[in-house]
Amino acid sequence: xxxxxxxxxxxxxxxxxxxxxxxxxxENETIERLGMNRGGMTLIDTDRAHALYDAMxxxxxxxxxxxxxxxxxxxSLGSRCAFIGQVADDQLGEVFAHxxxxxxxRFDVPARPGEPPTARCLIFVxxxxxxxxxxxxxxxxxxxxxxxxxxxxxxxxxLYLEGYLWDPEEPRAAMKQAIAASxxxxxxxxxxxxxxFVIARHGDDFRALIDAxxxxxxxxxxxxxxxxxxxxxxxxxxxSLxxxxxxxxVTRSEKGAVxxxxxxxxEVAAEPIERVVDTTGAGDMFAAGFLHARVAGRPLAECxxxxxxxxxxxxxxxxxxPESDLKALLASKLG
Amino acid sequence: xxxxxxxxxxxxxxxxxxxxxxxxxxENETIERLGMNRGGMTLIDTDRAHALYDAMxxxxxxxxxxxxxxxxxxxSLGSRCAFIGQVADDQLGEVFAHxxxxxxxRFDVPARPGEPPTARCLIFVxxxxxxxxxxxxxxxxxxxxxxxxxxxxxxxxxLYLEGYLWDPEEPRAAMKQAIAASxxxxxxxxxxxxxxFVIARHGDDFRALIDAxxxxxxxxxxxxxxxxxxxxxxxxxxxSLxxxxxxxxVTRSEKGAVxxxxxxxxEVAAEPIERVVDTTGAGDMFAAGFLHARVAGRPLAECxxxxxxxxxxxxxxxxxxPESDLKALLASKLG
Numbered sequence: 001x002x003x004x005x006x007x008x009x010x011x012x013x014x015x016x017x018x019x020x021x022x023x024x025x026x027e028n029e030t031i032e033r034l035g036m037n038r039g040g041m042t043l044i045d046t047d048r049a050h051a052l053y054d055a056m057x058x059x060x061x062x063x064x065x066x067x068x069x070x071x072x073x074x075x076s077l078g079s080r081c082a083f084i085g086q087v088a089d090d091q092l093g094e095v096f097a098h099x100x101x102x103x104x105x106r107f108d109v110p111a112r113p114g115e116p117p118t119a120r121c122l123i124f125v126x127x128x129x130x131x132x133x134x135x136x137x138x139x140x141x142x143x144x145x146x147x148x149x150x151x152x153x154x155x156x157x158x159l160y161l162e163g164y165l166w167d168p169e170e171p172r173a174a175m176k177q178a179i180a181a182s183x184x185x186x187x188x189x190x191x192x193x194x195x196x197f198v199i200a201r202h203g204d205d206f207r208a209l210i211d212a213x214x215x216x217x218x219x220x221x222x223x224x225x226x227x228x229x230x231x232x233x234x235x236x237x238x239x240s241l242x243x244x245x246x247x248x249x250v251t252r253s254e255k256g257a258v259x260x261x262x263x264x265x266x267e268v269a270a271e272p273i274e275r276v277v278d279t280t281g282a283g284d285m286f287a288a289g290f291l292h293a294r295v296a297g298r299p300l301a302e303c304x305x306x307x308x309x310x311x312x313x314x315x316x317x318x319x320x321x322p323e324s325d326l327k328a329l330l331a332s333k334l335g
Numbered sequence: 336x337x338x339x340x341x342x343x344x345x346x347x348x349x350x351x352x353x354x355x356x357x358x359x360x361x362e363n364e365t366i367e368r369l370g371m372n373r374g375g376m377t378l379i380d381t382d383r384a385h386a387l388y389d390a391m392x393x394x395x396x397x398x399x400x401x402x403x404x405x406x407x408x409x410x411s412l413g414s415r416c417a418f419i420g421q422v423a424d425d426q427l428g429e430v431f432a433h434x435x436x437x438x439x440x441r442f443d444v445p446a447r448p449g450e451p452p453t454a455r456c457l458i459f460v461x462x463x464x465x466x467x468x469x470x471x472x473x474x475x476x477x478x479x480x481x482x483x484x485x486x487x488x489x490x491x492x493x494l495y496l497e498g499y500l501w502d503p504e505e506p507r508a509a510m511k512q513a514i515a516a517s518x519x520x521x522x523x524x525x526x527x528x529x530x531x532f533v534i535a536r537h538g539d540d541f542r543a544l545i546d547a548x549x550x551x552x553x554x555x556x557x558x559x560x561x562x563x564x565x566x567x568x569x570x571x572x573x574x575s576l577x578x579x580x581x582x583x584x585v586t587r588s589e590k591g592a593v594x595x596x597x598x599x600x601x602e603v604a605a606e607p608i609e610r611v612v613d614t615t616g617a618g619d620m621f622a623a624g625f626l627h628a629r630v631a632g633r634p635l636a637e638c639x640x641x642x643x644x645x646x647x648x649x650x651x652x653x654x655x656x657p658e659s660d661l662k663a664l665l666a667s668k669l670g
Contacts, residue, residue, distance in 0.1 A: 024437075025658075058407070058434040058656055061396035072393070091426040091452070099393040102359075117426070321393055323360075 005186035008157040010106075011079040011295045012190075015175055016067025016162035017140040018085035019119040020092045021280065021320060024059040026124035031132050036124065041133040041164070041195045044122075049136040052122050061092070062319040063099035064121055065140075066194060067162035069281045069320045073288025073310055075104045076326040079295060082106035082152055084178075086171075088139035092118035099321070109147045112139045129276035129315060141168030145177050153178050154185030157295060158217075160287070163194030166202050179214055190217035192287055199227040210244050217247040217294070219287050225250050247294075249304070251286050251311075253279075259290075259304050268304040271312035281320025285310040289330070302334065309333045340521035343492040345441075346414040346630045347525075350510055351402025351497035352475040353420035353444075354454040355427045356615065356655060359394040361459035366467050371459065376468040376530045378502070379457075384471040387457050396427070397654040398434035399456055400475075401529060402497035404616045404655045408623025408645055410439045411661040414630060417441035417487055419513075421506075423474035427453035434656070444482045447474045464611035464650060476503030480512050488513050489520035492630055493552075495622070498529030501537050514549055525552035527622055534562040545579050552582040552629070554622050560585050582629075584639070586621050586646075588614075594625075594639050603639040606647035616655025620645040624665070637669065644668045 031038050034055055044052065063072075071081045083100055087093030089111035096118060100107045119140035124132045143165070153159055159182035165171045179189050191209075193199055199206065206228060209215055218241075222234055229237040234252075238260065242248050247261040256269040289310030293303040313324050366373050369390055379387065398407075406416045418435055422428030424446035431453060435442045454475035459467045478500070488494055494517035500506045517524050526544075528534055534541065541563060544550055553576075557569055564572040569587075573595065577583050582596040591604040624645030628638040648659050 053433060056433075056437060058398065058437045059430075060654065061430060063393065095394075095396060098388060098391075102391060102393045319395065 008155055008187070009080065010082055010152070010156035012071065012074055012158045012160050012291060013082045013084065013153050013156035014067040014071045014160040014162070015084045015171070015178055016165055017065045017119055017135075017137065018068065018087045018096050019065040019121050019135065019140060020096050021062050021064035021121045021123050022053070022056070022059045023062060023123045023125060023278070023280070023318060024057045026057065026126060028126050030055070031124050031126065036132050036134065038126070038132050039130050041135060041197065043167070044134045044136050046136065048134070049120070049122065052134050056122060056124070060318065061095065062321060063096050064281070064320045066164055066192065066284050067160055068100055069284035070160060070288045070291070071105050072100065072103045072321045073285045073326060074292055076322045077288065077292040077330065078327050079292050082156065084109055084143070084147060084149070086139050086143040086147065087111050088116065088118045089113045090117050092120060093139070103321070108149065109143070112142060123280055125278045125280070125318070129279050131278060131280040133280070137168065141171060143171040143174055145170070145174040148174055148178055148181070150181040153181040154187065156182070156187060158188045158190050158291060160190045160291065161192070163192055163198045163206070166198055166205065183214065188216040189214060190219070190287075190291060191215045192219040192283070193224040193228060196223050196227040199224055203228060215245055217249065217291075218245045219249045219251070219283070221251045221253070221283060249290055249307070251283055251307075253282075257286065257304050257308060259300050261300050264300055266301040266304050268301065268308045271308050273312055273316060276315050278318045279315050281314045282311045284320060285314040285322065305334065306330055343490055343522070344415065345417055345487070345491035347406065347409055347493045347495050347626060348417045348419065348488050348491035349402040349406045349495040349497070350419045350506070350513055351500055352400045352454055352470075352472065353403065353422045353431050354400040354456050354470065354475060355431050356397050356399035356456045356458050357388070357391070357394045358397060358458045358460060358613070358615070358653060359392045361392065361461065363461050365390070366459050366461065371467045371469065373461070373467050374465050376470060376499070376532065379469045379471050381471065383469070384455070384457065387469050391457060391459070395653065396430065397656060398431050399616070399655045401499055401527065401619050402495055403435055404619035405495060405623045405626070406440050407435065407438045407656045408620045408661060409627055411657045412623065412627040412665065413662050414627050417491065419444055419478070419482060419484070421474050421478040421482065422446050423451065423453040424448045425452050427455060428474070438656070443484065444478070447477060458615055460613050460615070460653070464614050466613060466615040468615070472503065476506060478506040478509055480505070480509040483509055483513055483516070485516040488516045489522065491517070491522060493523045493525050493626060495525045495626065496527070498527055498533045498541070501533055501540065518549065523551040524549060525554070525622075525626060526550045527554040527618070528559040528563060531558050531562040534559055538563060550580055552584065552626075553580045554584045554586070554618070556586045556588070556618060584625055584642070586618055586642075592621065592639050592643060594635050596635050599635055601636040601639050603636065603643045606643050608647055608651060611650050613653045614650050616649045617646045619655060620649040620657065640669065641665055
């Protein structure tokens, strides 16, 4: 952060999809039979959404959305946050708005009247905890640049952006404008690549943003690292990307995570876990722990460890929003 | 069942509120501060629903409704079921209809267009697992007699009715008509008293139904038994009520349950449990286990034990719909 920036009243403002998750356990055979991309995220249209919902077992509705989940984690840790995303003026929109505000996150974007409805993600959770996501974007893809409160963005130490939202046109324009607003105020921009499919479609954009120095903290998992660098070898990918971003954070599921910042490299093992119930939100919650520790000025290794502990909490239960007091959990685990 | 009745193709048809539960953990102080009836069920209007939702933490939406929960348990056990209840033509109505059909239950009542919206129950779950329910009945209270499929009712071995639904006028008339249809076809009528507040308002109706021999199986908890018999002493209440219904089942939470049928008395202890997570649906699932065993012609003590095992499953997790394969659970526990 530039030394000249005025003190921020917010820690993180996030821009992302405003989604309600519809979650149900499913056998692997069902996921295969329905032709889903197991473990991945697939965008679906109205017809496919109806067909998959009809084929889905009894479900639970729990607010989700990648950046929104990260903010929920950050707020649970005590960070001051605001969310920017688009819901429709319907019952699922009310559910999303209620849940994010009830978590203590500022959320002022008005609901969008009429069709399409609020975004939902049909999540099939396999017996091993793997989640297969099918996202109907609905209203979420119509987040207009006009919804951006630039003063709010300038007032947050970190602007956090979700790669998923780079795909639809209106939010992409809004996010570019947000990056300019944040950087203009001397703040930091953190970006999560979200999924290999987004990189397949927008990799050139992302590489250009990175090389133009627009991203201060980049989150990726190892598949996204490979897709972005076009290098299958993990270390080669790291070596290629790390010099181009001030802070690079790469998560590797059960293999832990690596961060490289200003030439320093830190690694963390995954927290030991008895049973993985549902991996939905693991990456989102990792980012929450990492950013919270970063805002608090903690060393790189501790940022990684905080991310790892928060990811551990989320995969131990159903749903992508924290159920424990993350602040107390972190205090007990970090000592 | 009269020996002359033709074979039924359904085991149980249930009539009840079509409700989506909105569940959130809450401290006891919050429940007290908001003036809620801790552990009970309170009907709320639109304004109170908004005020309580605003005060509620981040929540999960899970289909509920007392009789609907019982049917979900029965279907999970392998019973053939149909549900009659009223949702509105909105997103929560779609959620309810999806979940009940995905459980394998026939549900043909068309959604009701326009206002009010689908019923919801705001459930605050205390750290000890106690649930405090605030029900906004919405569309559910407008179940018309016209929605009854009398052929369907005549085709089910048991008609299961929820006392909660006795309160609003239209469903009360529909339930009376359903009792006549069921009895006319030589089937059995099972009734759950649901809550002491319903007995306070409609106790005379219930006593008249019982004394007219309209109810074959009556479910009550000990508070409802006391309210219905106006006797505080448990044994005195039992002794007063048992001779008036063919089968009386009284649940007593951690004290287990008692059933009296045709002069035979059976008792069961509560299943030992490590941690009560959420008591929502315990009575509903007890009824599911009991009725399933009854339909299978099992002895009274085994019906009680099946109820107890199903109640144990539901209080070990969040939400009132079963998450385990109840059939396998029962087989493993009953041997």
